[in-house]
Amino acid sequence: MRHKSILLKSFTLKLNDEKKHNKVYSANEESYRRKVFAQNLKKILESNLEADLGMRSFKLAVNHYADMTPQEFALKMTGLRRGKPPTILKAAYRASFNRTSNRTIPVRPFNRTLKATKLPKNFDWREKGVVTSVNNQGECGACWALAASAALESHNAIKTGKLVRLSSQNLIDCVTEGSDGCEGGLMDPAFDYVHKNDGIDTEESYPYEGRKSVCRYSEAAKGASCKGYVDIEPFDEVAMMQAVANSGPIVVGLDGDSLFFQFYS
Helix, strand or coil: CHHHHHHHHHHHHHHHHHHHCCCCCCHHHHHHHHHHHHHHHHHHHHHHHHHHCCCCCCCECCCCCCCCCHHHHHHHHCCECCCCCHHHHHHHHHHHHHHHCCCCCCEEECCCCCCHHHCCCCCCHHHHCCCCCCCCCCCCCCHHHHHHHHHHHHHHHHHHCCCCCECHHHHHHHCCCCCCHHHCECHHHHHHHHHHHCCEEECCCCCCCCCCCCCCCCHHHEEECCCCEEECCCCCHHHHHHHHHHCCCCCCCCCCCCHHHHHEC
16 A cells, blocks of 8 residues: 555656646546556666665666656657668768768768777866756757757867857758758768858757757857767777767767666666
8 A cells, every 4th residue: 555655646746747848638648647657667666776786876766758658758759860770871871961062071980099098097078167068859859969069069168168059959950961850860960061051050049949940040140160070980989988088078879768768867
C-alpha cells in the first residue's frame, strides 16, 4: 500500500509539472499515461538502487518525459540522422555538396599527433567561460543544429574573447543540404552552410522556435562565421581528447534513445 501511495503522490506531482509544459490528458489518456509513468518510475528506482550499491556512477530522476515510453521519447527527442553508418551518410552528403557547391569544402581529417599519456588529466572549457548554458530542443529533432551552433559559439569565444549565443533556429530554417530541420540531420551541413553563407545570426536576433520555418538570415544580425572545420575519426577517443585540449569543444553524435538519457539527473 505504501508503494501505491508513493506512486499516486509522484504521479500527482507529475501532473502538476505537466501543466508547466502545456500537457493536458484526456480521461482515457491519463489512465494510459499513469501506467507508463509507473513503469518508468519502477525502472528509475531500480537503477538508483544499483547506483547506491556502486553498480552505476549516476542517478536517474522523474522529469517531464516520465509519461513517455522509450519509443515515444526516441521519436520526439532524437534527431541525428541514422539508419546508415555516419561515414556513409557523410560520404553521400559530401558527394552531393561537391556537385552543388562552387566553393572549396573547408573540411579535412583531424591529424592526431599525441598519445593519451601526453594529454592533461582534466580539462574543462566551461571553466574558461567559453561554453554557453544547455539548450532544450523540445520536441524538435534538431540536436544537430543545437550542437553545431554551440560549437561555433565556443570557438568564436576562444578567438574573440566574447561569448555570444548563436541561432540554432537559423540553421534549422536555412540548411537545405544534408539536414531536414526538426526531422533530423548532421553537423557537417550546418558548418558548411555557415561557411558558404559567411555567417550565422545571433540567438537574440533569431530566437529558437522548435519548428522549421522560412529562412530569415540577416547579415546585419551576424554573430559569427566559420572558416573551416575538421572531422575526427569515429570512436578515436584519444583524438577527441586531443582536439578538446588543444583546439576547443567538439561536436559528437551519440545514441540518446535510452532510459538513462531520458531520465538522467
